[in-house]
């Protein structure tokens with residue numbers, strides 16, 4: 001998807017983004033009846049030859065819709081730290097991407113009060129043909145920042161990113177680490193009210209990793225709202241006040257972080273025992 005398409009979708013979507021939230025509003029994010037369907041192809045193309053033949057013959061591949069999020073609703077208060085738990089493929093990252101504005105939901109509404117720092121795909125919003133400088137403005141616009149605000153923050157972002165003169169070079173000449181450093185600097189130096197984290201990141205080299213980790217801890221201590229997806233239950237218990245648990249796109253539990261973590265761990269252990277028993281039965285059947 002091109003940057004223009006992303007911008008168009010961001011500004012014309014059913015997501016309400018209030019960068020300067022009403023002082024009396026204690027709600028940071030309100031997610032109402034979010035549903036997400038993806039179109040997936042039914043076709044199985046095994047070889048490059050098959051792919052080329054299909055493309056030449058312009059054979060239309062069959063596709064079906066798959067629902068990966070089903071009627072998800074929850075609210076996060078300002079300053080609250082909410083964890084999202086769920087097994088692989090449950091729909092956690094899709095939900096974060098919808099909240100961050102990367103995906104448009106098939107149905108439902110999202111209201112966001114405050115500036116968001118989506119620490120997801122840090123260079124996803126970049127246009128590789130433009131310079132780092134231009135991308136600060138493009139990425140800032142994607143995060144709903146005004147040009148005046150970005151003018152104010154520009155020097156600080158460049159300094160934090162440690163890119164030096166590279167900031168004037170096209171992003172296509174950057175290494176993966178350099179892109180991540182720039183993405184992290186833009187997302188966090190706009191003084192975000194809300195941090196969206198899909199697994200705690202390790203950005204750039206060891207020096208920058210330490211610096212970015214400290215920056216996240218500092219923002220958390222200052223009371224920023226956090227939405228965290230992590231497979232580390234200890235991390236979720238340590239950081240989050242509340243949790244939601246998503247299974248197969250449906251929300252199955254919401255509550256105090258420790259309570260939801262306990263139930264989730266118990267379910268994971270139960271699923272593991274069940275799987276082991278099934279395997280033992282299969283082996284017994286086969287080998288007696």
Ligand SMILES: Nc1ncnc2c1ncn2[C@@H]1O[C@H](COP(=O)(O)OP(=O)(O)OP(=O)(O)O)[C@@H](O)[C@H]1O
Nearest residue numbers: 038039040068086087088089090091092093094095
């Ligand atoms: N762009 C896409 N097109 C089609 N299907 C998708 C797309 N993105 C995600 N999915 C599907 O949606 C489902 C949920 O994926 P998602 O990445 O949100 O899960 P997750 O809970 O974050 O998993 P994990 O813990 O493994 O990261 C999966 O079945 C995945 O295959």
